[in-house]
Amino acid sequence: MKNTHTSRFKTFLSWSIKLSLVGIVVLAILMAYLDAQVREKFEGKRWALPAKVFARPLELYPGLELKPKYLVQELDQIGYQRVPNVVTPGQYSLDGNEMDVYRRYVKLYDGEEQSARVHLRFSGNTIDGVWLDGQPVALARLEPLLIGGIYPKHNEDRQLIQLQDAPSLLLKTLVAVEDRDYYDHFGISLKGIARAMVVNVQRGGLVQGGSTLTQQLVKNFFLTRERTLVRKATEALMAILVELHYSKDDILETYLNEVYLGQSGRRAVHGFGLASQFYFGKHISRLSAPEIATLVGMVKGPSVYNPKRKPENALARRNVVLGVMHDQGLISDYEFAVWQKRELDVVQYSQYQRIEYPAFLDLVRRQLRSDYADSDLTSEGLRIYTSLDPIIQRSAEQAMSNRLASLERGYRMPEDSLQGAMVIAGTESGEVEAVVGDRNPRYFGFNRALDANRSIGSLAKPAVYLTALRSPEYNLITPLDDSQIKIAGANGSIWQPQNYDKESHGTVPLYQSMAQSLNQATARLGLQIGLTNVVQTFNDLGVERDIPAYPSIVLGAFEMNPFDVAQMYQTIAASGFKTPLKAIRGVTTQDGQLLSRYGYDVKQAIKTEPIYLLQKIMQRVVKEGTARYLNSQFDASLNLAGKTGTSDSQRDSWFAGFSGDKLAVVWVGRDDNESMPLTGSSGALRVWAQTFKDLPLKPLYPLPTENIVEQWVDVEQNAISSEDCDGAVQLPFIQGRLPLQTLSCAQEPAPSTGKSWWSRMFD
Amino acid sequence: MKSVLLVVFIALLTACSTAPYQSIDQIEVSSSDVLAQLPNWYHQNLGLQLNGGNAYPDQTALASLLKQADLEFIRGNFQACQILLERAQRISTREPSVYVRLSYLFWLEGNTQSAEQMARRALALVVRDPVASEEVKRLLVAIQANQY
Numbered sequence: 066m067k068n069t070h071t072s073r074f075k076t077f078l079s080w081s082i083k084l085s086l087v088g089i090v091v092l093a094i095l096m097a098y099l100d101a102q103v104r105e106k107f108e109g110k111r112w113a114l115p116a117k118v119f120a121r122p123l124e125l126y127p128g129l130e131l132k133p134k135y136l137v138q139e140l141d142q143i144g145y146q147r148v149p150n151v152v153t154p155g156q157y158s159l160d161g162n163e164m165d166v167y168r169r170y171v172k173l174y175d176g177e178e179q180s181a182r183v184h185l186r187f188s189g190n191t192i193d194g195v196w197l198d199g200q201p202v203a204l205a206r207l208e209p210l211l212i213g214g215i216y217p218k219h220n221e222d223r224q225l226i227q228l229q230d231a232p233s234l235l236l237k238t239l240v241a242v243e244d245r246d247y248y249d250h251f252g253i254s255l256k257g258i259a260r261a262m263v264v265n266v267q268r269g270g271l272v273q274g275g276s277t278l279t280q281q282l283v284k285n286f287f288l289t290r291e292r293t294l295v296r297k298a299t300e301a302l303m304a305i306l307v308e309l310h311y312s313k314d315d316i317l318e319t320y321l322n323e324v325y326l327g328q329s330g331r332r333a334v335h336g337f338g339l340a341s342q343f344y345f346g347k348h349i350s351r352l353s354a355p356e357i358a359t360l361v362g363m364v365k366g367p368s369v370y371n372p373k374r375k376p377e378n379a380l381a382r383r384n385v386v387l388g389v390m391h392d393q394g395l396i397s398d399y400e401f402a403v404w405q406k407r408e409l410d411v412v413q414y415s416q417y418q419r420i421e422y423p424a425f426l427d428l429v430r431r432q433l434r435s436d437y438a439d440s441d442l443t444s445e446g447l448r449i450y451t452s453l454d455p456i457i458q459r460s461a462e463q464a465m466s467n468r469l470a471s472l473e474r475g476y477r478m479p480e481d482s483l484q485g486a487m488v489i490a491g492t493e494s495g496e497v498e499a500v501v502g503d504r505n506p507r508y509f510g511f512n513r514a515l516d517a518n519r520s521i522g523s524l525a526k527p528a529v530y531l532t533a534l535r536s537p538e539y540n541l542i543t544p545l546d547d548s549q550i551k552i553a554g555a556n557g558s559i560w561q562p563q564n565y566d567k568e569s570h571g572t573v574p575l576y577q578s579m580a581q582s583l584n585q586a587t588a589r590l591g592l593q594i595g596l597t598n599v600v601q602t603f604n605d606l607g608v609e610r611d612i613p614a615y616p617s618i619v620l621g622a623f624e625m626n627p628f629d630v631a632q633m634y635q636t637i638a639a640s641g642f643k644t645p646l647k648a649i650r651g652v653t654t655q656d657g658q659l660l661s662r663y664g665y666d667v668k669q670a671i672k673t674e675p676i677y678l679l680q681k682i683m684q685r686v687v688k689e690g691t692a693r694y695l696n697s698q699f700d701a702s703l704n705l706a707g708k709t710g711t712s713d714s715q716r717d718s719w720f721a722g723f724s725g726d727k728l729a730v731v732w733v734g735r736d737d738n739e740s741m742p743l744t745g746s747s748g749a750l751r752v753w754a755q756t757f758k759d760l761p762l763k764p765l766y767p768l769p770t771e772n773i774v775e776q777w778v779d780v781e782q783n784a785i786s787s788e789d790c791d792g793a794v795q796l797p798f799i800q801g802r803l804p805l806q807t808l809s810c811a812q813e814p815a816p817s818t819g820k821s822w823w824s825r826m827f828d
Numbered sequence: 829m830k831s832v833l834l835v836v837f838i839a840l841l842t843a844c845s846t847a848p849y850q851s852i853d854q855i856e857v858s859s860s861d862v863l864a865q866l867p868n869w870y871h872q873n874l875g876l877q878l879n880g881g882n883a884y885p886d887q888t889a890l891a892s893l894l895k896q897a898d899l900e901f902i903r904g905n906f907q908a909c910q911i912l913l914e915r916a917q918r919i920s921t922r923e924p925s926v927y928v929r930l931s932y933l934f935w936l937e938g939n940t941q942s943a944e945q946m947a948r949r950a951l952a953l954v955v956r957d958p959v960a961s962e963e964v965k966r967l968l969v970a971i972q973a974n975q976y
Contacts, residue, residue: 124919126889175911203892204919493921494914642949662907665914665930669948726921763921770955 114446174651252304424502486513495644520712525621580690591619641671709745718748
């Protein structure tokens with residue numbers, strides 16, 4: 066019996082030893098695996114730093130037309146604080162026509178701007194004097210607005226800090242509130258666990274964790290948020306490993322950068338560095354004690370104690386933390402009493418609580434794709450300097466959403482049935498200054514400015530007329546036949562375009578046909594000059610997609626997106642000089658080393674003379690033609706030019722228009738491609754007008770060359786005339802392409818008896 | 829080969845300068861000093877400069893940027909020069925001397941194609957000024973012949 070017991074005991078002992086050995090081996094393997102994970106994360110790059118994208122820096126100089134309200138708007142956006150008298154960087158004051166801006170130091174891709182007091186004097190809506198630290202200067206640059214980031218999939222954003230950047234009060238408070246034994250334990254705190262267990266048993270569930278700061282860091286870095294014993298054990302093991310390898314300071318610094326502190330839209334705010342900027346608009350080193358208390362209080366529950374969303378909770382929690390600070394002797398009785406009564410003082414609008422520009426960011430990302438891998442953009446902390454103009458962008462966004470809503474009301478269309486897109490660029494520089502891809506400008510989704518391929522309708526016409534004007538047989542008054550036209554297609558179909566008013570207008574001069582957007586005359590002209598020539602002109606203007614040489618292309622029966630249309634019209638607006646539209650000026654590393662620059666590039670795509678004539682006609686479109694609505698909205702001296710476009714069955718409403726310095730293309734339509742009661746003139750043109758109504762524009766002066774002559778002609782008779790003849794009008798012609806006939810009156814001067822309607826067109 | 833020589837020439841000019849390198853903001857240089865230091869061929873062909881002469885207008889943003897660009901040119905720092913010219917272009921989109929300067933820069937860098945296009949852009953902008961037109965045309969011919 067005894068032997069049996071001894072034998073059983075031996076067997077048990079033997080198995081126990083074996084199992085223990087297996088357990089030890091398994092634990093060792095597990096520890097080795099966890100150790101590798103810990104070291105890999107800590108010794109490699111700890112965080113993916115999203116690229117930061119900046120708008121253009123605002124250049125201030127005497128003569129710049131800039132409404133003070135727009136400057137104030139921009140200063141507010143870049144996180145400047147309005148004060149009666151500026152004393153530190155990041156402040157501004159406005160007193161009548163005088164403005165003081167204490168500029169912060171700023172590093173740009175092309176140099177840096179030192180912190181300085183910029184004094185501005187306005188005369189109405191124009192800056193008439195700029196001083197830098199008291200000295201008059203020719204120009205001064207402000208820091209650019211941070212307009213977004215290129216985030217990895219988890220949308221984490223952070224601003225890295227070093228331990229010495231953090232105020233010691235922050236470190237002490239954090240330790241006091243979250244982990245009092247931090248400097249004594251080895252990764253896990255038995256005291257903390259015991260305390261938590263007591264609370265959990267009392268409350269009958271897992272309500273409090275005994276996690277140390279190290280454990281919290283491990284949990285955030287490596288583990289899920291689930292509350293299971295296995296996860297908790299793994300967390301404890303890893304915390305011990307972290308403490309074995311790294312110093313307390315290193316762990317604390319990592320914690321300060323890792324901790325999650327709230328959400329801003331799709332962006333997750335991580336780390337005290339970004340949180341200081343996001344909630345208080347200041348660098349971490351300048352946080353006050355109550356602000357430190359607010360942020361430390363958020364660690365327990367970033368959503369519940371979010372000072373922007375749940376101010377009452379946050380205030381109560383802050384005061385609890387202030388209490389801990391007081392108990393620990395970190396603040397005095399007086400300070401505790403005073404600071405408890407203080408407001409949260411969260412900034413409502415800071416550079417870091419930014420408005421994002423999804424459509425523009427999308428363009429930036431696509432333009433960078435040829436030079437940078439996605440992983441570089443989402444992890445290397447690159448700084449991307451773009452040409453976005455926040456003032457123009459804001460105006461475009463507001464015009465789009467307001468106008469679409471009023472069009473829906475005015476035409477009794479269902480609410481939110483319309484959509485729109487817009488691209489605005491500098492005519493000469495080709496720099497994209499604003500992009501709207503949705504009527505809700507904050508929407509990250511389908512970007513109509515780049516991806517909505519729609520029939521361009523009459524926006525194609527300038528290419529047709531330009532093709533004619535490039536050939537020696539045509540001038541501005543060449544008579545065109547606007548009678549009905551029928552063209553049989555290869556498959557037996559018939560193409561029979563009609564004018565918008567369903568009327569035929571007989572014989573019309575070339576310029577009037579375009580100004581009035583006559584479809585029948587344009588169709589005939591396109592066939593006369595040859596469809597392959599028209600396609601060639603499209604290509605020369607910068608249209609890169611394949612356009613089939615079908616007759617209907619002359620009326621725009623093919624699809625383009627607003628961005629590609631803007632490229633085509635940029636060439637027209639810049640007198641035939643094509644500049645690839647670009648959104649990026651330069652890219653630097655995180656510490657400001659220039660990686661790539663995207664400079665000005667240009668190619669003369671079309672001779673200046675035919676473009677000059679085309680611009681003249683497009684000014685007619687605004688003055689007398691389908692875009693004449695602009696006359697009531699803008700000063701005539703701006704000489705704006707443009708073209709409206711409406712696709713078949715009014716599915717698309719377009720307007721492309723330009724001044725001497727800005728080009729904008731607007732599309733309005735429905736996502737389901739259904740008809741609307743809108744034309745280019747009643748839809749997109751209105752959005753264009755509202756966008757620029759309040760913005761400064763430079764006048765457009767088409768550039769003639771020495772080959773352009775001004776000639777008195779009789780338009781109705783297609784003949785050379787003279788100033789004194791009846792019905793004479795002076796028009797530009799390319800040398801050698803004048804009308805072949807000369808009126809007899811042109812040799813015999815006669816007194817003028819008044820002007821014909823042709824003349825009035827060109828007054 | 830010729831552009832290499834020109835670059836060497838510019839480098840020499842820079843090396844001959846006794847002034848230590850300073851950031852552009854720290855330099856107080858009178859307009860005539862800058863113009864005097866520019867090589868003659870660069871200088872003379874800019875007869876179409878602002879206000880119709882070889883001088884910078886007083887206290888305008890455009891003139892300030894052109895002057896800074898010229899200083900960088902003298903130092904042989906072409907990238908900085910180009911960046912400043914692009915800033916000038918944004919402020920004054922139709923200033924022909926910006927495009928002439930850009931044309932020189934590209935030419936010096938051996939990019940004759942871009943140099944020619946910049947000169948063409950300038951030519952389209954000076955059409956009302958016969959003297960300037962002639963100068964830009966000469967520049968264009970020289971670029972096309974790839975000779976100076």
